[in-house]
Each structure stands twice: as C-alpha cells, then as structure tokens.
Amino acid sequence: MNIYITGIDGAGKTTIIERIIPELFPNEKVEVIWARYEPKLIRYLVAPLKKSQTNGSTNFNDMNEQQYNKWSSFKKKITKSKVLSCVIFTIQYIEYSITIKKVFSKLRKSPNNTIVDRFILDFLVDQSVNHGLNLNNWIVKRLLFKLNAFSYVIFIDVEEHIALVRKNDIPSKEYxxxxRKFYKEYIELLGNAVIVCNNNSLEDTIANISKKIKKNESVYTRN
Structure with a gap:
C-alpha cells in the first residue's frame, strides 16, 4: 500500500505518520519517504531578492509576520508578469520532476508499504500561492493525475489558530x-483522497484514519 500524507504546517503530519504505522501495518515493513521540493537554480536567483526584503532571512520558517508580509507583497509585484511567472514555475517544475521520478521509481520497486510526506500536492499549493495557478494549467493537471498512483492521499485538515499553537516557526495565520484554501480545492478533485480533521485528540485522528482506510480496503476486497 502506498500512502501520501499532506496538510498545512502544524497539521501534525510527522506525529501522525509515526503513530499510524503500527496501527495500519502491524508487523509489516514500512518505508517513509520525505519528498519536499528543494529549489536549486531558483534559490540562487531569488535568495538575494528575499534577503533584501526581509533583512537577511531566506526561509519562511525564520520570518516573522512583518517580514513575511513584506516579502509576499514584493513577490506579487514580480509575478504580476505572467510571462516571468510562467518561466519561474516551469523551471521549478523541471527541477522537481527529478525528485518526482525518483519517488515513483521507489514506489514501483519497493516490496514494502510506503508512506510519502511532503510531495506533489505540497509543491502545487506553494506554487499556487506564488503564481496564482489554476486547474487550467497543464502542469497542475499533470501532477494531480500522478497522484492517482497512490492507494490513498490523506489530507490532515486543521484550523489555522490550532496549527499556530503547535508550531512556533510559522510566520503568520495568513500564511x-x-x-489551506488551495489544499482543499485540490484535494476535492482526487478520487483517492481521505480527509481527516486533526483539531482535537490525536488518538481520535489516528482511529479515524484507520477506520476510513480499513473500511475502503474491505469494500475493495469484496468487489
């Protein structure tokens, strides 16, 4: 079984992955893959601009709300140019395609159950914020289609004020x-999506995930 777990910062993904493995896969081997997009070429191009706008910070998790808002405003000025925005996003997609191929290669070859953290949907959400992407974009369509390869895409939903309490490196509620808005829009398009709320008890969240997956597995087996 291949599972992809996604959600905003502070949703509790890492903890849930640790807890869900013995619940779903007792006495079975599970490989966890962390597959977040790590920009290379774009980083070198953007880092000097980001430093100039945020007094030296290049990482969102190091920014305070004022720095994040200033950088967001500056970024909107850059991406107002549709041509420039398209060029930047295409470079980001080409860069990330290498990681995507590696992940799917592992999924095909691995004899074990696999859980992927920080993957395609997280990339799409970040770039949707940056570039104002929509479902007519061919790259968006292509990447969403690739998610059909997973047995389940589990979206851990949590309210923003709760996520802020859980993590102290989130720049703002607006961030x-x-x-969260983009996650919800994209997740609704996936036939293999499982949406689970993690606002309250972690035990309830784990039980809910387990119940939904085992129920679907039972239906699939009977059919």
Whole structure:
C-alpha cells in the first residue's frame, strides 16, 4: 500500500505518520519517504531578492509576520508578469520532476508499504500561492493525475489558530489560510483522497484514519 500524507504546517503530519504505522501495518515493513521540493537554480536567483526584503532571512520558517508580509507583497509585484511567472514555475517544475521520478521509481520497486510526506500536492499549493495557478494549467493537471498512483492521499485538515499553537516557526495565520484554501480545492478533485480533521485528540485522528482506510480496503476486497 502506498500512502501520501499532506496538510498545512502544524497539521501534525510527522506525529501522525509515526503513530499510524503500527496501527495500519502491524508487523509489516514500512518505508517513509520525505519528498519536499528543494529549489536549486531558483534559490540562487531569488535568495538575494528575499534577503533584501526581509533583512537577511531566506526561509519562511525564520520570518516573522512583518517580514513575511513584506516579502509576499514584493513577490506579487514580480509575478504580476505572467510571462516571468510562467518561466519561474516551469523551471521549478523541471527541477522537481527529478525528485518526482525518483519517488515513483521507489514506489514501483519497493516490496514494502510506503508512506510519502511532503510531495506533489505540497509543491502545487506553494506554487499556487506564488503564481496564482489554476486547474487550467497543464502542469497542475499533470501532477494531480500522478497522484492517482497512490492507494490513498490523506489530507490532515486543521484550523489555522490550532496549527499556530503547535508550531512556533510559522510566520503568520495568513500564511496558513491561503495554503489551506488551495489544499482543499485540490484535494476535492482526487478520487483517492481521505480527509481527516486533526483539531482535537490525536488518538481520535489516528482511529479515524484507520477506520476510513480499513473500511475502503474491505469494500475493495469484496468487489
């Protein structure tokens, strides 16, 4: 079984992955793959601009709300140019395609159950915030289609104010809100999506995930 777990910062993904493995796969081998997009060429191009706008910070998790808002405003000026925005996003996609190929190669070859953290949907959400992407974009369509390869895409949903309490390196509530909106829009398009709320008890969240997956597995087996 291949599972992809996604959600905003502070949703509790790492903890849930640790807890869900013995629940779903007792006495079975599980490989966890962390597959977040790590920009290379774009980083060298953007880092000097980001430093100039945020007094030296190049990482969102190091920014305070004022720095994040200043950088967001500056970024909107850059991406107002549709041509420039398209060029940047295409470079990001080409860069990330290498990681995507490696992940799917592992999924095909691995004899074990696999859980992937920080993958395609997280990339799409971040770049949707940056470039104002929509479902007519061919890259968006292509990447969403690739997610059909997973047995389940589990979206851990959590309210922004709760996520802020859980993590102290989130720049602002707005940072979470705009991303949560895109996650919800994309997740609704996936036939293999499982949406689980993690606002309250972690035990309830784990039980809910387990119940939904085992129920679907039972239906699949009977059919």
């Amino acid at each position: 979470l809100s705009v991303r």
